């Protein structure tokens with residue numbers, strides 16, 4: 210039971226869709242824990258120590274925060290079929306997807322459906338993004354410019370497919386499809402008619418989208434948040450202590466640090482370093498509901514600070 214992959218997510222979450230498609234490509238069986246779409250998340254916080262974003266992956270007492278580290282870990286544990294052909298480029302595509310394409314998708318969705326959002330949801334997202342007010346009126350005002358941006362991103366997908374290939378890297382799907390698919394999936398799911406208008410000039414993108422969707426989500430069974438907490442408590446982390454000889458700031462196992470996203474949802478998680486490298490940091494923490502857990506983060510997009 211403790212090596213079951215557990216995904217804490219909700220169905221409408223676009224970042225979770227990246228992980229669900231990865232499960233589909235690899236044919237993985239996983240346990241699905243539905244978490245709330247906004248705070249509070251009382252059954253998730255004991256696992257992460259404060260990280261609130263969606264999704265979070267749990268394997269026993271190892272907790273993975275952010276899709277970068279989640280996809281890396283899925284690949285490590287289930288290497289076939291590969292998600293990553295080159296070891297670096299799949300992560301570069303992620304940054305395009307998350308930090309350029311996603312910010313163009315958000316105003317197109319919330320500029321259109323803003324008036325229908327529950328007040329609590331808007332208030333939660335305003336708190337999530339303290340530097341960027343969640344102002345749906347303002348989003349509506351800039352929709353024409355973001356349509357241009359969105360079209361340009363979708364056009365890149367079309368250009369990549371223009372030689373007739375089935376998937377972005379060739380005849381087999383990989384992580385580039387996962388990252389490109391997310392924003393198209395989000396727009397289509399939230400504002401179908403507007404997505405259809407924007408994609409009309411890109412029939413190859415629609416056909417590719419259908420191929421990626423057909424990969425499915427692997428096989429999932431539902432689990433409750435309470436069951437997931439009990440699994441963490443009964444398990445022991447399998448993460449081994451490992452020092453990073455090249456860490457430019459002298460970070461070492463045993464040091465107490467905080468790890469905080471640098472973009473939004475900037476809630477620090479504090480713990481003791483178990484293992485770190487240029488691309489990951491794993492910290493040990495403890496909560497009464499879980500006992501000892503090791504929480505894993507990527508380094509890109511996260512601020513690590515010593516706390517003494």
Ligand SMILES: N[C@@H](CCC(=O)N[C@@H](CS)C(=O)NCC(=O)O)C(=O)O
Nearest residue numbers: 222223224246247262263275276277
């Ligand atoms: N960098 C994160 C971004 C995750 C993210 O922004 N997720 C959205 C939902 S798809 C979120 O956390 N929204 C607020 C929430 O779910 O509480 C990742 O790659 O996992």
